Amino acid sequence: MDFAAPPENVTFRGLLFDMDGTIIDSTAAVEKHWHSIGKEIGVDPEVILQTSHGRRSIDMLKVLAPDKANWEYVRHMEGLLPKLHGDDAVEIPGARALLDSLIAAHAPWAIVTSGTVPLVSGWLDVLKLPHPDHLVTAESVANGKPDPSCYELGLSKLGLDAKAEVLVFEDSPAGIRAGKAAGCKVLGLVTSHTVEQVMAAEPDWVVRDLISVKMVEYNPGDGRVTLQISDALVTSSA
Incomplete structure (x- = not known):
């Protein structure tokens, strides 16, 4: 296994980010x-x-x-x-640059986290990271990850129902499974768990951190954001 996949451009209608282990490391x-x-x-x-x-x-x-x-x-x-x-706490490498580019382009994104509102807002303020227009927290749903309810609510907040056209960013196996169960594509980060643990949850891509993800363009006409994913994990079976 090696993080050496060639750059790949992929297009989505919305992006849903977990918080801890995905945007910050606390x-x-x-x-x-x-x-x-x-x-x-x-x-x-x-x-x-x-x-x-x-x-x-x-x-x-x-x-x-x-x-x-x-x-x-x-x-x-x-x-x-x-x-x-x-x-x-520190930010995950590449997180700030990716969020800043999405915000500058007015691309649709949200945070979907297992933390409460005081925790999320506290960390974003401490690290001076941008607050999302749309937020799903622990208090928002009856059941936490790996239940897909949180990501289903995230889709609703973005006004989207084309689940396969939404990308979830996650680091924990429970979160990856929640995103997949919601019908979304999932990018797994190896920031808090081993490569083997992340792969076992079956994300669509595996990267070290968000340095591997860059926004290429956002088309407000059709509401699609194009990302470039580079240096993703390559397995022997790929």
Whole structure:
């Protein structure tokens, strides 16, 4: 396996981005955060961290600490994360340039995340990244990833129903499966999981990070955005 596929131009009607591991990397902050929360709720933080990435905090708490599984607690808890650990997050390489180009062209995009509104807005403010016009958060749906509800709602917010013409950007297996279950094409990033874990979720492309993705053009007439994907993963079976 090698990240050496030649550049490929692909066209979509809309783009849906996961947040953590796709636009930002807050792994170090999340680890500190869950260690604090683990002590507070009496659960081994390592147990939480083994399965937390890409999943909503409220879904984790329903299993580990049901008495804390309410939106008031989760929003308060997550809202503190960027404030307490703001220096421990960085943007995913290529994310800012890609989002800036989409915004400049007025191309349709949204963030679809397992985080709450206080968490998402907090991180975007700390890292001075652009806020999307359309946002789907943990509070938006009854079931979190890998359930496709979040990406189906993202499609609705963009006013799109041609699912195969929408690209999802994801790093976690749960998120990749959610995007695929929603009928979208999915680009998997190897930023938080191994190549093998990402591939097992069966995304359509696998790249290291968003440096491999550039906007080529946006045609407002037909609402289509063309991206160039370079240095995608090539497998022996390809």
